[in-house]
Amino acid sequence: MKIALDVDGVLADVIISWINYNNSIRPKIDKYQITNWEFWKEFKIDPFDFYSELSSCWKNWISIPATEENLSSLTKSLSNIGQVDIVTAREHSTNSFVKSWLDHHDVSYDNYVSVIDGPMKADLNYDVFIDDSPLNAEKFLENNKKVFLYSQPWNQHIHNNQIQRVSNLTEVIEKIKFH
Template identity: 30%
Template sequence: MKKLNICIDIDGTITDPYYWLNYANNYFNLKVSEEDINSYEISKVLGIEEKEYLKFYEELKFDIHRKQELREDVKNVLNKLFKNNNIYFVTARDKSLELLTNLYLKQNKIPFDDVFVLGTHNKVPTARNLNCDIFIEDSYDNAIELSASGFKVLLIDTNYNRDPINNNIIRVYNWMEILENINKMSKEKEVI
């Protein structure tokens, strides 16, 4: 029997959090750097109207998400975790990206039990349905919402999520730290 139900966001969590930056800089003829990305709201970072950002994203979303680079150690860590835990990807991506998302994970040999492409940032109901033990996330707002609903969250550090965290959130800096924290939680769960 598998020990933990691990829910994991995709964009910025298993992938490079700044994957979209070159596309945006080229499209809008800008020179925004990774250091400039201090907000999850991309239009705000780029200094453009939301509708301009949405037009850009609609035009390029398939290309952007198809070519995302994985974070360091993601595959190695997920392969280890998958042996003893359930892995569920829970993403706010638009429903139109469902097939591409599944193909991306399979082509990159990422192990998982299921994928939930929600089309919304409200991940709490899905986490409840999956009896989530730990949620790995990069969005500060999602982490706060999940933690306020009683879920333990590992918030992977980025330039855009450095606001204060609460007791249900642990800030981590890489996937090896994620593995350490989950192994520790797994051992604690065995004791209970």
């Protein structure tokens, strides 16, 4: 089994770092106010600025919190089930920072795959996708892929019985093992 594991929003809670930056230059935003994928529109933030700022957060990768404790043991357990590849959509200049973050948290994975645009992930040859993007989840379904949507405030509006919502990686491991 080939498993595609996302980074931002699934392993790394980079939005927390971005919020800290945002709140120093704009009106304050709380993570739970981010209720849709393109939330910057609601807050009148230019998308170029948002993505540029998000990429800049990775320069200080050591300050980016993990979404869960024990990522090392959780990703080792996932690796016991199948091939786990980090599959992430990002600006290529951030790849070295992301890899440093993954090493720092002792995340187990076989390959690191970076694409420019999230929906491009769906064209890759994986059996299972673990992601937090509602846009990616829909694209994975269009390509008949198994989707685990990692719950975040920006994907709560997604209600599709073909998408398996998970709150943590332990749930993913249990669902893959027993299904």
